[in-house]
Amino acid sequence: MDPSESLESLFYPGTIAVIGASRKKGKIGNQVLRNLVYGGYECAIYPVNPKAEEILGLKSYPSVLDVPGMVDLAVIVVPARIVPHVLRECSQKGVRGVVIISSGFGEIGRTDLEDEVKRIAREGGMRIIGPNTVGIINTSIFMNASFVSTMPIPGEIAFITQSGALGEALIHWTAQEGLGLSKVASLGNKVDVDDADLIRYFLNEESVNVIVLYIESIRKGRKFMEAAKEVSKVKPIVAVKAGKSKAGQRATSSHTGSLAGEDRIYDAAFRQSGVIRANDTTELFDMAVALAQQPPAKGNRVAIVTNGGGAGVIAADICEENGIEVPGFRDELLERLRGLLPEIASPRNPVDILGDADYKRYRDTLDTVAGSDAVDGIIALHVQTALVDPVEIAEAIVEVDKAWGKPVVTGWIGGEGLREARHLLMEKKVPQYPSPKRACTAMKALIRQGELHGQ
Amino acid sequence: MDPSESLESLFYPGTIAVIGASRKKGKIGNQVLRNLVYGGYECAIYPVNPKAEEILGLKSYPSVLDVPGMVDLAVIVVPARIVPHVLRECSQKGVRGVVIISSGFGEIGRTDLEDEVKRIAREGGMRIIGPNTVGIINTSIFMNASFVSTMPIPGEIAFITQSGALGEALIHWTAQEGLGLSKVASLGNKVDVDDADLIRYFLNEESVNVIVLYIESIRKGRKFMEAAKEVSKVKPIVAVKAGKSKAGQRATSSHTGSLAGEDRIYDAAFRQSGVIRANDTTELFDMAVALAQQPPAKGNRVAIVTNGGGAGVIAADICEENGIEVPGFRDELLERLRGLLPEIASPRNPVDILGDADYKRYRDTLDTVAGSDAVDGIIALHVQTALVDPVEIAEAIVEVDKAWGKPVVTGWIGGEGLREARHLLMEKKVPQYPSPKRACTAMKALIRQGELHGQ
Numbered sequence: 001m002d003p004s005e006s007l008e009s010l011f012y013p014g015t016i017a018v019i020g021a022s023r024k025k026g027k028i029g030n031q032v033l034r035n036l037v038y039g040g041y042e043c044a045i046y047p048v049n050p051k052a053e054e055i056l057g058l059k060s061y062p063s064v065l066d067v068p069g070m071v072d073l074a075v076i077v078v079p080a081r082i083v084p085h086v087l088r089e090c091s092q093k094g095v096r097g098v099v100i101i102s103s104g105f106g107e108i109g110r111t112d113l114e115d116e117v118k119r120i121a122r123e124g125g126m127r128i129i130g131p132n133t134v135g136i137i138n139t140s141i142f143m144n145a146s147f148v149s150t151m152p153i154p155g156e157i158a159f160i161t162q163s164g165a166l167g168e169a170l171i172h173w174t175a176q177e178g179l180g181l182s183k184v185a186s187l188g189n190k191v192d193v194d195d196a197d198l199i200r201y202f203l204n205e206e207s208v209n210v211i212v213l214y215i216e217s218i219r220k221g222r223k224f225m226e227a228a229k230e231v232s233k234v235k236p237i238v239a240v241k242a243g244k245s246k247a248g249q250r251a252t253s254s255h256t257g258s259l260a261g262e263d264r265i266y267d268a269a270f271r272q273s274g275v276i277r278a279n280d281t282t283e284l285f286d287m288a289v290a291l292a293q294q295p296p297a298k299g300n301r302v303a304i305v306t307n308g309g310g311a312g313v314i315a316a317d318i319c320e321e322n323g324i325e326v327p328g329f330r331d332e333l334l335e336r337l338r339g340l341l342p343e344i345a346s347p348r349n350p351v352d353i354l355g356d357a358d359y360k361r362y363r364d365t366l367d368t369v370a371g372s373d374a375v376d377g378i379i380a381l382h383v384q385t386a387l388v389d390p391v392e393i394a395e396a397i398v399e400v401d402k403a404w405g406k407p408v409v410t411g412w413i414g415g416e417g418l419r420e421a422r423h424l425l426m427e428k429k430v431p432q433y434p435s436p437k438r439a440c441t442a443m444k445a446l447i448r449q450g451e452l453h454g455q
Numbered sequence: 456m457d458p459s460e461s462l463e464s465l466f467y468p469g470t471i472a473v474i475g476a477s478r479k480k481g482k483i484g485n486q487v488l489r490n491l492v493y494g495g496y497e498c499a500i501y502p503v504n505p506k507a508e509e510i511l512g513l514k515s516y517p518s519v520l521d522v523p524g525m526v527d528l529a530v531i532v533v534p535a536r537i538v539p540h541v542l543r544e545c546s547q548k549g550v551r552g553v554v555i556i557s558s559g560f561g562e563i564g565r566t567d568l569e570d571e572v573k574r575i576a577r578e579g580g581m582r583i584i585g586p587n588t589v590g591i592i593n594t595s596i597f598m599n600a601s602f603v604s605t606m607p608i609p610g611e612i613a614f615i616t617q618s619g620a621l622g623e624a625l626i627h628w629t630a631q632e633g634l635g636l637s638k639v640a641s642l643g644n645k646v647d648v649d650d651a652d653l654i655r656y657f658l659n660e661e662s663v664n665v666i667v668l669y670i671e672s673i674r675k676g677r678k679f680m681e682a683a684k685e686v687s688k689v690k691p692i693v694a695v696k697a698g699k700s701k702a703g704q705r706a707t708s709s710h711t712g713s714l715a716g717e718d719r720i721y722d723a724a725f726r727q728s729g730v731i732r733a734n735d736t737t738e739l740f741d742m743a744v745a746l747a748q749q750p751p752a753k754g755n756r757v758a759i760v761t762n763g764g765g766a767g768v769i770a771a772d773i774c775e776e777n778g779i780e781v782p783g784f785r786d787e788l789l790e791r792l793r794g795l796l797p798e799i800a801s802p803r804n805p806v807d808i809l810g811d812a813d814y815k816r817y818r819d820t821l822d823t824v825a826g827s828d829a830v831d832g833i834i835a836l837h838v839q840t841a842l843v844d845p846v847e848i849a850e851a852i853v854e855v856d857k858a859w860g861k862p863v864v865t866g867w868i869g870g871e872g873l874r875e876a877r878h879l880l881m882e883k884k885v886p887q888y889p890s891p892k893r894a895c896t897a898m899k900a901l902i903r904q905g906e907l908h909g910q
Contacts, residue, residue, distance in 0.1 A: 031841055108799050147841055150870060163765030165810040169838035172870030173889075214765060242768035245775030247759075250783060251768045251805045280769050280892045281868065304702075310618030310669060313697035313706045314735050320700030328705060344563050350706045355620040383624035386486055386602055413736065415605060415627030434628075437735045 006127050007193065007201040009096035011138045011183060013072035014043050016145065017064050017095070019086050020077035020102075021047030023055050028101060029077040030055075031147040032135065036075075039151045040142030046071065048086075064089050073097045075135065075145050080104030083131065084116045091124025099145055100130035106189045107132050118191045133188030134164040137171070139181060140207045146186065148172070155180015156209035156292040157285070158202045160195055162187050162216045170214075170281055178426055179285055182207040196220065196227035203231045210292040212284050213239040213275075218266075225273040232274035236291040236449050239275050240284045241266045274452045276445050286431075286438050287445035293429040294407040296450035299376035301325045302443055303369035304350035307357040307393075308383030311413055312350030315379055315436035322444050326350065333372050340364045356387045363396040370404040377407040377446060379439050382421075384414025390421035398428045407446040411439030461582050462648065462656040464551035466593045466638060468527035469498050471600065472519050472550070474541050475532035475557075476502030478510050483556060484532040485510075486602040487590065491530075494606045495597030501526065503541075519544050528552045530590065530600050535559030538586065539571045546579030554600055555585035561644045562587050573646045588643030589619040592626075594636060595662045601641065603627070610635015611664035611747040612740070613657045615650055617642050617671045625669075625736055633881055634740055637662040651675065651682035658686045665747040667739050668694040668730075673721075680728040687729035691746040691904050694730050695739045696721045729907045731900050741886075741893050742900035748884040749862035751905035754831035756780045757898055758824035759805035762812040762848075763838030766868055767805030770834055770891035777899050781805065788827050795819045811842045818851040825859040832862040832901060834894050837876075839869025845876035853883045862901040866894030 016036060022029030029049075036045050037056050047055040050062040061067050064074060064086065074095045078086055080102050090098055098121065105114040114131070121128045129136055135146025139154040148168045152175055159174075159181055161167030167186045174181055183205070185198055195213060202208040211231070218224045228237055243249045244263045270277050276291075278284040302324055306312035316326045326349050329337070337347035341361065346352040351369065353361050362380070369375050378400075382393050390412075401408045409431045412418050425432040433439045471491060477484035484504075491500050492511050500513060501522045507515040516522050519529060519541065529550045533541055535557050545553055553576065560569040569586070576583045584591055590601025594609040603623045607630055614629075614636055616622030622641045629636055638660070640653055650668060657663040666686070673679045683692055698704045699718045725732050731746075733739040757779055761767035771781045784792070784804050792802035796816065801807040806824065808816050817835070824830050833855075837848050845867075856863045864886045867873050880887040888894045 028841070149841055149872075161765075163763060165763035165838045165840055166765035166868065168840055169763060169766075169868040172839050172872060173868055174870075176870035216765065216768070240769070242765055242772055244772040245781070247771035247775060247781035247783070247804060248768040250803055251764065251771060251801060251807060280773065280890065282890050282892065308618060308620035308624060309706065310616075310621035310671065310697055311624075313671070313703040314695070316702035316706060317697060317699040318735065320702060326700070326702035328702070346706060348705055349702060352706065383620045384627050385620055385623055386483070386604055413621065413624040413628055415629075415631035417604075417627060435735065435737050437737065 006096070007197065009072045010099070010127060010129060010136060012141060013097060015046065015069065015071050016043070016073045016075060017046040017048050017067055017071045018075045018077065019048040019064055021049050021055050021060065023052055028147045031149060032075055032077055032101065032145065035144035035146060035149065039144035041144070042142070064093050064095065071095045073099070073145065075099045075101065077101050080110065080113055084113070084120060087117060087120045091120060091126060095126060098126050098128045099133060099135055100128060101133055101135055101147065103132040105131045114189060114191055121192055128192040129185060130188035131191065132164070134168050134186035136186070137181070137184040146184070150175045152181035152184065153178065155182055156207065157181050157288050158183040158208040158211045160185050160187065160198050160211065161214040163214055164188065166214060174285065179289060194220065196223045199227045199231050199237065203234060209235060210288045211235055211237045212288045213237065214281070214284070215239050215241045216243065221269060225269055228273035228275050233453050237275045238278050238284055238287045238291065238445065239270060240278045240281060276448045276452070283441050286433060286442050290409055290431045290442035290445050291449060293431050294409065294446055295405060296453065297377040297407050297447045298450055300447045301327050301375055302377045302379055303375045304379045304381065305353060305362070305365050305369060306350055306381035307353055307355055307385070308381065308413070309346070309352040311381045311383050311411070311436050312352055315381060315411065315440055316350050318437050318440040322440060324440065324444060324447060327374055330374065333374065336368055337365065340368065355385045358388050359392040359396045362393050363399060366396065366400040370400055370406055375406065377443055379443055380408060380410045381436055381439070382410070382412050384417050390418050391424060394421035394424045398425065398430055401430045407443065409433070409439045409442045411436040461551070462652065464527045465554070465582060465584060465591060467596060468552060470501065470524065470526050471498070471528045471530060472501040472503050472522055472526045473530045473532065474503040474519055476504050476510050476515065478507055483602045486604060487530055487532055487556065487600065490599035490601060490604065494599035496599070519548050519550065526550045528554065528600065530554045530556065532556050535565065535568055539568065539575060542572060542575045546575060546581060550581060553581050553583045554588060554590055555583060555643070556588055556590055556602065558587040560586045569644060569646055576647055583647040584640060585643035586646065587619070589623050589641035591641070592636070592639040601639070605630045607636040607639065608633065610637055611662065612636050612743045613638040613663040613666045615640050615642065615653050615666065616669040618669055619643065621669060629740065634744060649675065651678045654682045654686050654692065658689060664690060665743045666690055666692045667743045668692065669736070669739070670694050670696045671698065676724060680724055683728035683730050688908050692730045693733050693739055693742045693746065693900065694725060695733050695736060731903045731907070738896050741888060741897050745864055745886045745897035745900050746904060748886050749864065749901055750860060751908065752832040752862050752902045753905055755902045756782050756830055757832045757834055758830045759834045759836065760808060760817070760820050760824060761805055761836035762808055762810055762840070763836065763868070764801070764807040766836045766838050766866070766891050767807055770836060770866065770895055771805050773892050773895040777895060779895065779899060779902060782829055785829065788829065791823055792820065795823065810840045813843050814847040814851045817848050818854060821851065821855040825855055825861055830861065832898055834864055834866065834898055836866045836891055836894065839872050845873050846879060849876035849879045853880065853885055856885045862898065864888070864894045864897045866891040
């Protein structure tokens with residue numbers, strides 16, 4: 001069997017048992033069951049708790065062995081010392097995938113318990129995520145097998161995190177930002193399934209277009225690089241590797257119990273395996289959205305089009321700082337733009353099409369620069385003014401997007417008045433950001449993907 | 456008379472005439488009147504329009520000369536060619552302050568009209584903002600003498616912008632972000648009042664604690680530096696000067712009609728005059744909030760306290776990149792922290808107090824690090840988890856803030872569940888940001904202010 005196929009029971013189980021399900025609200029064993037029941041997962045869910053008859057309206061079983069029929073996935077929430085026992089029962093039952101949320105293993109020095117878990121899993125042919133994990137989520141089947149109370153918005157991004165707490169917080173954040181996720185996996189102590197396994201698994205998972213990683217340390221470097229190299233050609237991979245600084249490395253080594261490697265080694269490893277590196281979690285997801293929605297850029301020359309001169313200048317500065325070229329246009333292109341624009345507009349790049357720029361002026365300008373062979377990508381900016389309805393600007397951008405096979409990202413400065421325009425872009429899969437800076441970062445990722453993998 | 460006193464008629468007029476007020480919704484002359492009437496300004500407002508009897512329920516006058524009694528401030532919205540005429544009438548009427556919103560002057564080559572405006576204003580002893588300005592706002596008296604449809608939230612920041620469109624968009628943005636502004640001035644073509652005049656005026660304006668500038672070019676360098684040097688000692692000044700890059704300079708020179716100076720000259724000028732430089736508009740306001748609410752730092756050594764290890768590591772990386780030291784703690788401090796924290800917490804800096812950290816653990820840890828003489832400032836981070844109510848964490852931070860005379864900034868990762876906690880901090884004037892990165896940038900400004908001006 002293809003090893004990645006065996007992860008199917010984790011992400012697409014037909015039946016799930018929650019071992020350690022609790023009646024008490026606020027307990028993790030209650031939250032996990034609640035998330036499965038109310039998240040929209042439609043297959044069978046079996047609470048396992050010897051002291052309960054029924055939890056959240058579902059019949060409870062004393063042991064997983066008492067559950068009628070097959071159990072594909074077991075989510076374990078019992079105290080650490082009991083985990084080996086229930087895991088043996090899972091093995092006996094023929095469970096294929098296990099998520100061990102329980103903590104109290106290697107992270108507090110109980111490597112003995114962790115080794116026992118590993119042994120039982122191997123003997124039983126079970127795939128394990130955890131222990132000490134927040135859980136996993138698959139929005140394709142509305143399965144929230146975690147204790148994160150927010151169900152992410154369905155989307156195209158797979159999110160793999162080595163930090164449970166940060167992962168949880170980022171899931172809440174993505175929901176608030178309107179960012180869609182396809183799969184989430186909090187790795188915990190990684191007794192079995194690790195980043196590399198998941199990266200390979202997501203290669204063949206249709207719902208996933210981009211993979212994002214929050215990494216603190218990589219133990220099996222070669223395995224990671226081989227998987228990343230193969231997959232990143234097909235599906236972009238973006239990673240934050242925290243711990244660049246001295247203070248950060250001091251913290252990382254204590255936090256995960258493994259020594260953080262020198263940052264430049266990670267840098268080289270990412271480059272060699274085609275992984276794009278982000279500097280923080282906002283960049284991580286900003287880049288991921290762009291990579292999910294736009295083609296990579298064939299080069300690093302961008303055109304900036306803006307109705308606010310200042311926003312264009314800021315974007316040009318940020319581009320240049322990030323190695324993105326904002327080339328001056330040749331005379332021919334300048335002439336064509338001058339033909340379209342009012343006299344006091346500036347056709348030079350950044351192209352300032354003035355505060356009263358409407359649908360037509362945006363549309364014509366964007367079409368003209370997108371058609372130029374001197375331009376590899378477009379950053380369209382809009383500052384909210386009283387003069388124009390931003391929705392018509394969004395419509396102009398949507399129409400130009402996809403027409404030229406070149407990546408388009410957008411940056412918006414303003415308030416509530418931009419909401420509808422930004423929603424339209426989200427729906428039409430044109431990346432939109434609340435500042436020129438974040439739009440530039442997104443373009444950087446599209447250029448980087450092109451450099452690493454061609455188009 | 457102190458020249459800055461003469462600006463009083465612009466920001467605290469007892470009566471305002473809107474010359475060119477319009478009945479037609481969507482016209483700028485209507486929007487300006489609407490903003491004054493519905494913004495909450497409580498003194499007399501006189502629409503001036505020879506073709507109207509009444510606008511928005513107010514009696515309209517054929518000319519400013521027909522208005523009964525004094526007019527302190529005139530807001531002019533008539534076509535450029537008529538501006539000299541109405542300005543002469545203003546002069547005759549004894550108007551002291553004029554905001555010329557009308558465009559069509561130097562920015563399209565009509566320097567002749569602009570010179571005429573300048574001459575009339577000087578002869579009449581009137582102070583002019585504009586022409587080609589979005590207008591001015593003073594939230595202290597709920598006066599929105601601009602065509603920006605959003606009334607800013609009252610606050611402590613004065614915002615001076617050389618770009619009208621960007622300024623307008625940023626006003627909308629601040630309102631959405633819950634950021635308070637005291638005064639706003641869009642400078643336009645600066646025939647009279649410029650950045651330096653306003654900086655000096657805000658020195659004695661009690662409602663202003665921090666001044667932020669969006670600058671494209673400075674014409675009178677010495678005047679600006681003298682004003683900034685004097686004022687920044689008392690009230691921090693933060694500036695974005697766009698146009699660092701080649702492409703940016705190309706755009707700036709076309710956009711404002713003046714050559715952008717070499718970036719390093721601006722950099723030196725800001726440093727010498729005590730102005731903190733921000734890289735983009737988000738940084739500009741993030742820094743301003745911190746400077747308005749927290750004391751400058753006496754040095755560059757910060758303690759990072761977090762309930763999510765990963766967030767702490769990211770913050771440490773960003774600090775080090777920005778020249779902020781995250782020192783390892785001495786044994787004595789480590790011992791004290793170990794006494795407060797669970798065994799698997801990490802007392803080293805960044806201090807990881809674990810996902811289940813509650814009010815008491817945050818409170819004790821923050822108090823301990825804030826009391827150390829090895830720490831000049833504190834970055835408190837929180838990642839949203841299911842385990843703790845973030846409001847109690849905010850309460851702990853509020854109690855520690857102000858107690859030690861050291862600056863505190865906070866970063867939050869999560870979603871809707873953080874709303875109440877973040878509101879509490881806003882209310883209690885502890886800066887809060889939606890990412891570790893933005894919190895670090897804010898701390899950088901507090902350190903910079905300390906370096907430039909001492910504490």
